[in-house]
Amino acid sequence: MSITSATASELLAKMNAGEVSSEEITAACLAEIARRDESINAFLSLQGETALQTAREVDRKRKAGEPLGKLAGIPVALKDNICATGTTTTCASRMLEAFTPPYDAHIVERLRAADAVLIGKTNLDEFAMGSSTENSAFKITANPWNTKCAAGGSSGGSAAAVSAGFAPLALGSDTGGSIRQPASFCGVVGLKPTYGRVSRYGLVAFASSLDQIGPFARDITDAALLLETIAGKDQRDTTSLDAAVPRYTENLEQPLKNLKVGYIEHLHEEGLHEDVQKATQQALDVYQSLGAELIPVELPHARYCVATYYIIAPSEASSNLARYDGVHYGYRAKQFDNMIDMYAASRGEAFGDEVKRRIMLGTYALSSGYYDAYYLKALKVRRLIRNDFEQAFQKVDIIASPVTPTPAFEIGELTDDPLAMYLADIFTTSANLSGIPGVSVPAGMSQNKLPIGLQLLAPPLEEERLLRAARMFERETDWHLKRPE
Amino acid sequence: MDYTVIIGLEVHVQLQTRTKLFCGCSTRFNPDHPNTQTCPVCLGLPGALPVLNREAFHLGMKTGLAINCEIPSFTKWDRKQYYYPDLPKAYQISQYDLPMSQNGWLEIEIDPETRETKKIGIIRAHLEEDAGKNSHDESGRGHDSKVDLNRCGTPLIEIVSEPDLRSAREARTYLEELKLLLTYIDVSDCNMQEGSLRCDANVNLHIQQENGETIPTPIVEIKNLNSFRGVEQAIEFEVQRQWEAWQETRLSLHDVPKETRGWDADRGITLEQRGKEEAADYRYFPDPDLAPVTVTDAERDKVSSELCERPALRRNRLEKEYQLSAYDAAVIIDQGLAFADYFEQVAKGCQNGKQAANWVTQDVLRELKEGGLEISAFSIKPEVLAALLEKVESNEITTKSARTVFQELLKSEEAAPGVESIQSIIEDKGLAMVSDTGALEAAVQTVVAKNEKAVADFQSGKQAAVGALIGQVMREVKGADPKVVRELLIKKMS
Numbered sequence: 012m013s014i015t016s017a018t019a020s021e022l023l024a025k026m027n028a029g030e031v032s033s034e035e036i037t038a039a040c041l042a043e044i045a046r047r048d049e050s051i052n053a054f055l056s057l058q059g060e061t062a063l064q065t066a067r068e069v070d071r072k073r074k075a076g077e078p079l080g081k082l083a084g085i086p087v088a089l090k091d092n093i094c095a096t097g098t099t100t101t102c103a104s105r106m107l108e109a110f111t112p113p114y115d116a117h118i119v120e121r122l123r124a125a126d127a128v129l130i131g132k133t134n135l136d137e138f139a140m141g142s143s144t145e146n147s148a149f150k151i152t153a154n155p156w157n158t159k160c161a162a163g164g165s166s167g168g169s170a171a172a173v174s175a176g177f178a179p180l181a182l183g184s185d186t187g188g189s190i191r192q193p194a195s196f197c198g199v200v201g202l203k204p205t206y207g208r209v210s211r212y213g214l215v216a217f218a219s220s221l222d223q224i225g226p227f228a229r230d231i232t233d234a235a236l237l238l239e240t241i242a243g244k245d246q247r248d249t250t251s252l253d254a255a256v257p258r259y260t261e262n263l264e265q266p267l268k269n270l271k272v273g274y275i276e277h278l279h280e281e282g283l284h285e286d287v288q289k290a291t292q293q294a295l296d297v298y299q300s301l302g303a304e305l306i307p308v309e310l311p312h313a314r315y316c317v318a319t320y321y322i323i324a325p326s327e328a329s330s331n332l333a334r335y336d337g338v339h340y341g342y343r344a345k346q347f348d349n350m351i352d353m354y355a356a357s358r359g360e361a362f363g364d365e366v367k368r369r370i371m372l373g374t375y376a377l378s379s380g381y382y383d384a385y386y387l388k389a390l391k392v393r394r395l396i397r398n399d400f401e402q403a404f405q406k407v408d409i410i411a412s413p414v415t416p417t418p419a420f421e422i423g424e425l426t427d428d429p430l431a432m433y434l435a436d437i438f439t440t441s442a443n444l445s446g447i448p449g450v451s452v453p454a455g456m457s458q459n460k461l462p463i464g465l466q467l468l469a470p471p472l473e474e475e476r477l478l479r480a481a482r483m484f485e486r487e488t489d490w491h492l493k494r495p496e
Numbered sequence: 497m498d499y500t501v502i503i504g505l506e507v508h509v510q511l512q513t514r515t516k517l518f519c520g521c522s523t524r525f526n527p528d529h530p531n532t533q534t535c536p537v538c539l540g541l542p543g544a545l546p547v548l549n550r551e552a553f554h555l556g557m558k559t560g561l562a563i564n565c566e567i568p569s570f571t572k573w574d575r576k577q578y579y580y581p582d583l584p585k586a587y588q589i590s591q592y593d594l595p596m597s598q599n600g601w602l603e604i605e606i607d608p609e610t611r612e613t614k615k616i617g618i619i620r621a622h623l624e625e626d627a628g629k630n631s632h633d634e635s636g637r638g639h640d641s642k643v644d645l646n647r648c649g650t651p652l653i654e655i656v657s658e659p660d661l662r663s664a665r666e667a668r669t670y671l672e673e674l675k676l677l678l679t680y681i682d683v684s685d686c687n688m689q690e691g692s693l694r695c696d697a698n699v700n701l702h703i704q705q706e707n708g709e710t711i712p713t714p715i716v717e718i719k720n721l722n723s724f725r726g727v728e729q730a731i732e733f734e735v736q737r738q739w740e741a742w743q744e745t746r747l748s749l750h751d752v753p754k755e756t757r758g759w760d761a762d763r764g765i766t767l768e769q770r771g772k773e774e775a776a777d778y779r780y781f782p783d784p785d786l787a788p789v790t791v792t793d794a795e796r797d798k799v800s801s802e803l804c805e806r807p808a809l810r811r812n813r814l815e816k817e818y819q820l821s822a823y824d825a826a827v828i829i830d831q832g833l834a835f836a837d838y839f840e841q842v843a844k845g846c847q848n849g850k851q852a853a854n855w856v857t858q859d860v861l862r863e864l865k866e867g868g869l870e871i872s873a874f875s876i877k878p879e880v881l882a883a884l885l886e887k888v889e890s891n892e893i894t895t896k897s898a899r900t901v902f903q904e905l906l907k908s909e910e911a912a913p914g915v916e917s918i919q920s921i922i923e924d925k926g927l928a929m930v931s932d933t934g935a936l937e938a939a940v941q942t943v944v945a946k947n948e949k950a951v952a953d954f955q956s957g958k959q960a961a962v963g964a965l966i967g968q969v970m971r972e973v974k975g976a977d978p979k980v981v982r983e984l985l986i987k988k989m990s
Contacts, residue, residue: 094543107542114536116543215542220784248545249787327784330575333586334540338643354579377577377779386781 014039015176016494019085019233022179026073026084033066033073033084037128040086044131044177050158052150053172055091056098057131062086065128072126080125081240087122088172088181091132092139093224094213095119102215103147104137106335106342106361116213117248118182118224118241125240130178133168137363138332139189139217141165142432143425146365151422154196155495156461160419163193166227170197173227174495180237181227186217187320188414188439190225191451195414195464198453198493200234200481201227205471206446207252209238210245216331218324219250221443230491231452231482235259238474257475266483267476272298273308273407284417290455290463291413297487298411308403308410312395313441319396320440321433322376322389329373332366368429397445400470409480410468412438414451418461438466448474452481453490462490499701499742501735502712503667504659505727507674508652509684510626510692511555516649517625518546518589518786523650525690527629530644538649540584545785548573552651553596553789555683556623557799559653560597562681562806563618563674567796571596572788576778581643582628590654592780595622596789602657602677603808604669611822616670617658626650647691653683659698664731668724671695676807680833688722695721699734700749703742712749713738718766720758730759734766810836818849827857835871838878845882848889855885859902875912876905883915887922897927897975926974933984939972940984954989962986 014022014036025031041059048054069084089095092102094112101107115123122129136146144152144167152167154160155175162171166183170193173181183190185203194201202225209224216222226237239260244253274295295305337343337357344356362370376385403410415435425432442449447468454465465484469477485491516523519537526533536544560567574592600618605611628648633639655674661667675686675693686693701713718734721727734757741747757766805813807829814825814836828839835856843852860881864874884901887893893901904921905913922928943965944951953961962985969981 092543100542102542110542112536112541112543114541114544211543212545213543216785218784247547249547250545250785326781330577330587330779330781333577333579334542334584336579336586338581339539339584340541350581351579374779377781379777379779382779382781 013176015043016229017179018229019082019179019236020230022085023083033069033128034063036084037062037066037086037130040130040176040178043175047175048177050153051155051162051171051175051177052152053133053162053168053175053177054088054131055101055103055134055147055149055168058098058129059131061097062128062130065126069126069128080127081236082122082180083126085127085180086130086178087127087237088131088133088169088178089119089129090135090139090166090169090181090183092135092184092215092217093119093182094215095129095132098132100132100215101149102138103135103149104361104363104366105148106358107215108148108342110341112213114213117210117245119213121241127180127240131172133166133172133181135168135189136165137366138215138328139165139184139186139222140328140365140369142188142192142435143420143422144168144193145422145426146363148363153422154419154461156198157419157459159421160461161196161422161424163196163415163419165189165193166201167193167196169227170194170199170201173197173199173229176494179229180233182224182237182241183227184214184217184222184224185439185443186221186223186324187436187443190227191414191439191442191449191464191466192436194227194451195466196419196462198462198464198490198495199227199229200231200450200452200491201225201464202234202238202450202474202477203442203448204238204242204474205252205448206443207250208242208448208472208474210243210248210251212245212247212251216327218327219331220327221320221324223443231450231478231485232260232263234450235263235478238478242474252472254472259475259478262475263479263482265479266301267408267479270298270301270303270409270480270483271306271407272303272480273306273403273410275310275313275410275412276307282416283413284457286455286457287413287415287417287463291411291465294454294465294484295411297484301483301487306407308407310396310399310403310441312392312399315392316396316440316444317434317436319389319392319444320436321372322385323393323444325369325373326376326386326389327373329370329377332362332370335361337361365429393444396441400441400445400447400468404470408469408476412466412468414438414464414466418457418459418463442468447471448477450477450481452484453493454484454488455490456493462493499703499739501662501664501731502659502700502702503661503663503731504698505657505661505667505670506696506698507655507657507671508694509559509655509678509686511552511559511651511653512682512684513549513551513555513651515549515551517549517552517623517651519649521649525687526646527644530642530646533646534648538584539645540586546589546783548786548789549651552623554799555651556596556621556653557791557796558681558803559655559678559683560600560621561796561800562677562683562803563597563600563602563621563655565597565600565618565621567597567791568594569791569793570594570788571791573783573786574780575783576624576780578776578778580627580630581641582630582645582648584628584645584648588625588627589783589786590624591622595620596791597621602670602674604666604673606666606669608822614660614666616660619656619658621653621655624652624654626652664728664735667697667731668728671727672724673808676830680807681803682833688724691722695727697721697727697731697734699731699738701735701738701742713742714747714749714752715754716766717754717756718759719756719769723761726759726761729761729764730766733764737766804833814839814849818843818853820849820853824853824857827861828853831861831871838871838874841878842882842885845879846885846889848885851885851888852882855881859899863906875908875910876902877912880905880913880915880918884918887918891977892929893922893927893975894929894977897922897925900925900927928975929977936969936973936976936981936984939969939976940981940988943968943972944985944988951989
């Protein structure tokens with residue numbers, strides 16, 4: 012197995028055995044990026060020099076026998092909506108094209124403390140709004156399995172980077188599926204933790220009550236490793252949870268006994284791609300063969316998820332993005348007549364269409380006279396969706412479902428039909444609305460040779476259960492071992 | 497036709513926390529070093545998140561309880577959204593439908609003659625963060641406007657009264673009483689020059705028609721009221737302006753939306769600030785970055801127990817307990833908590849409240865004003881002043897001598913001269929009351945002999961002639977009791 016296709020755990024073992032250095036790994040990743048990123052467009056910026064410096068320092072520490080962090084010497088890519096000093100954090104927007112944050116996000120502090128090698132910032136849909144990375148102001152990320160296809164989004168750059176061999180690990184953010192969907196499209200593991208499991212401090216907010224940072228990896232073990240590095244209470248994020256972080260990697264190989272896997276019957280009727288339906292069924296069969304019990308679950312309000320999501324997320328976004336007004340930092344229009352005009356021109360010129368669409372949706376939903384009918388109603392439905400899951404999880408341990416109705420679509424295929432793009436979030440948004448953890452695991456290939464993911468959901472703070480259940484499936488299958496050519 | 501004036505005040509008070517409401521930046525008033533007390537949170541940088549300052553919430557609860565508000569067990573934070581360069585997040589974190597305190601009142605005296613009081617209702621008091629400060633080029637040369645964000649994020653409590661105030665005078669009294677209360681309970685310095693206490697007034701008239709109907713005139717919000725005098729004058733102006741406007745236009749509350757006018761203190765007029773545009777839509781919604789706050793009964797009781805005696809109650813108590821005039825009690829209370837404590841220590845120490853009141857409101861207050869001092873920095877400590885006044889009480893020295901001792905104590909090189917200094921000054925200056933009647937009688941004898949005319953005047957019935965002679969005897973015998981001298985003189989001359 013080559014350096015660029017190995018998992019982080021494998022690379023750590025090789026480094027500890029003295030077979031390879033972090034500098035060699037980092038250089039190999041940078042070489043692969045140089046060779047192929049022109050056609051993939053996973054990265055918005057690279058920190059090659061500082062990455063190599065960090066790698067050399069880790070190598071020195073390792074040689075000297077000094078204590079090392081969990082990810083010592085492992086290259087990690089960061090979605091470009093996570094603040095890190097020393098480079099720009101653009102959110103793939105003209106608005107923040109030149110913005111260099113003066114501080115590190117909480118998870119960046121954790122990664123640095125774990126001796127990870129931060130290699131570059133990855134592409135995304137502008138301000139994480141989208142499901143294809145086509146809404147980036149700078150470039151469109153291609154799917155490493157087929158460059159005509161979308162990598163998914165909004166964390167498409169991070170998913171593609173892990174899939175294409177550019178970095179063994181990456182961080183993304185998931186507001187309505189933005190980790191799980193591109194993970195599914197690109198054939199890698201992507202995990203959205205419980206809301207509050209990982210601090211949002213330093214994650215540029217899209218929809219604050221839904222946003223959550225999570226790992227991309229080439230297998231479940233690596234996802235567990237990265238999660239245990241970044242999870243935990245942070246005093247600067249009052250929504251982060253004050254619950255002990257289990258050693259997720261420790262019990263990963265122990266199968267769950269008497270596992271009850273829930274599945275959603277009626278969702279299978281709704282325009283599901285044949286290959287996806289087949290992969291999901293096969294995955295359920297795998298669990299059955301492992302002795303798990305399959306139990307149909309009712310989520311009566313699941314069909315309102317997309318509608319609810321597309322009220323709550325844009326409402327919060329309209330408020331969160333109001334600060335980009337050209338006054339204190341970020342883009343300012345060159346020509347304007349007065350203060351109001353300066354705001355309008357700066358925002359009008361710097362935001363892309365999808366961002367504007369969502370700001371307008373959210374502004375409308377929060378407006379006096381509409382608030383009760385839209386925002387407040389959506390909050391009530393959100394409560395019902397959460398209740399659905401609470402009840403379902405009294406009967407089952409995890410819930411299995413597709414991640415997306417179809418494998419990766421072609422670039423440009425849905426850009427003129429935002430509603431179709433929104434509707435594809437049917438399986439993912441419920442986890443954000445109810446705050447529960449979810450993971451996408453490679454679980455099949457379409458007839459067109461595109462990866463298909465399986466989504467597993469668990470109750471709040473049950474990441475350990477989620478990862479062990481996912482690992483049970485992964486051990487029985489070899490989808491996670493496949494790499495794009 | 498007649499009218500009633502209807503006034504409600506919205507008062508913003510800066511709570512005196514060390515750090516801002518949602519970050520660790522200093523709240524120090526520091527206009528000379530703009531943008532030095534800022535961080536990613538109060539600058540509203542991407543990815544930064546607010547964390548509630550518990551001390552600010554605590555001071556907010558203290559304030560709410562002091563103005564007799566209910567403190568609900570559940571309160572939350574909302575975003576008030578509008579664009580302005582001094583508001584870097586483009587929303588202010590405030591409280592909308594579930595404020596942290598509500599339904600209170602503040603009692604004010606509305607007639608000093610009759611001592612009639614009135615309870616002014618308080619609708620709510622909620623916490624919010626302050627904005628920064630814009631400054632514009634006023635030279636007319638078109639230079640850039642500047643923004644200082646040092647103040648941005650400073651904790652404010654907004655106290656909204658019911659429209660219970662019926663005159664500019666009442667509004668001023670309410671504001672003065674509120675300020676006094678908040679400084680007593682130590683939640684704010686209420687410094688109006690530095691903007692720690694700001695006031696907006698909502699004013700309109702209820703016109704009584706001949707047919708018995710009442711018509712309300714349009715409500716005007718007056719902004720930029722930054723002194724007590726300004727509040728009173730602006731409302732007086734506005735009442736007159738609205739009365740004239742009514743006579744001219746006959747427009748009522750229902751015909752025009754609320755108008756905002758600014759007080760121009762230099763010209764003594766209010767000026768239209770914002771056009772009669774549509775009401776601003778702040779699109780309030782719960783801030784998803786901040787968890788709601790729950791308050792238990794125990795927490796509420798604890799804060800309640802920390803509250804000191806409110807100034808209004810203390811004013812009444814001082815009057816009763818020390819037999820003070822209403823005027824003296826008010827003067828003492830108005831100087832603040834530390835001053836009132838000082839007075840009470842002196843009064844208790846010397847066992848004469850009236851005498852203590854005379855001394856602290858005249859001698860002590862004069863020295864504080866002349867020296868620009870706070871009572872805490874005053875060199876004569878209350879136990880020393882009490883000991884001095886005790887000597888007057890027990891006829892050891894005269895009031896006049898006590899004033900001399902007081903001045904000598906002030907001149908002392910010691911930072912805070914002790915009680916023993918009093919005795920040494922009395923001895924040095926020979927101020928002890930002379931009980932040696934021999935010496936006194938000799939002096940009286942001499943003075944009577946020297947002043948034949950005055951003696952003759954006295955003997956012909958002019959009582960006033962004694963006064964001049966008393967002075968002469970006192971000069972001869974320092975520390976003589978003037979009462980005794982008077983008696984001896986009269987006896988001698990009769």
